[in-house]
Each structure stands twice: as C-alpha cells, then as structure tokens.
Amino acid sequence: xxxxxxxxxxxxxxxxxxxxxxxxxxxxxxxxxxxxxxxxxxxxxxxxxxxxxxxxxxxxxxxxxxxxxxxxxxxxxxxxxxxxxxxxxxxxxxxxxxxx
Numbered sequence: 001x002x003x004x005x006x007x008x009x010x011x012x013x014x015x016x017x018x019x020x021x022x023x024x025x026x027x028x029x030x031x032x033x034x035x036x037x038x039x040x041x042x043x044x045x046x047x048x049x050x051x052x053x054x055x056x057x058x059x060x061x062x063x064x065x066x067x068x069x070x071x072x073x074x075x076x077x078x079x080x081x082x083x084x085x086x087x088x089x090x091x092x093x094x095x096x097x098x099x100x
Contacts, residue, residue: 034059 001009020028025066034056041047041055065071074094
C-alpha cells in the first residue's frame with residue numbers, strides 16, 4: 001500500500017453500524033418486557049425459579065398462539081377485559097386490519 005492509498009483510507013469515514021432489523025427490535029422489546037414482568041413477579045410476589053419458568057412457558061404459548069394466527073392481540077385483550085375488566089390497549093388504539 002503506497003502513501004496515497006494510506007491517506008485515502010485514513011480519510012474515509014468509518015463504516016456505520018447497520019441498524020437493527022425490525023425482527024431484532026421486536027425480540028429485544030419482548031425480552032425487556034418479559035424481564036420486567038419476571039422481575040416484578042419475583043420481587044413483589046415471591047415467585048421462584050419453578051414458577052417463573054412456568055410463567056415463561058405460558059407467555060411463550062400465548063406468543064405462539066398469536067404468531068400462528070390462532071388469535072390476535074385484540075382477541076387476547078378483549079378476553080382479558082371480559083374476564084377481569086382490564087383493557088391493556090384501549091379500543092380507540094385498534095387500527096383497521098391490525099392483527100398483532
């Protein structure tokens with residue numbers, strides 16, 4: 001490599017890191033929410049390893065239900081509201097055609 005090539009290389013801007021894909025961002029958001037939920041269950045309600053793993057399996061099952069198009073997030077939200085009176089997402093937030 002000659003001097004001109006070395007100087008040219010030194011002047012180049014460093015490669016920008018690639019932005020995370022949508023799937024990576026969704027997975028990170030899921031992991032963070034799961035961490036918050038499991039930490040709360042452990043700290044506030046005394047869940048130990050067995051109960052936390054059971055909770056994690058149940059969450060995975062719910063995710064697979066939505067991912068497999070057996071139910072939508074809206075369906076889960078409406079069912080929770082019918083059974084407990086709690087709406088996680090307000091009905092106004094639903095968009096036409098939203099499934100997840």
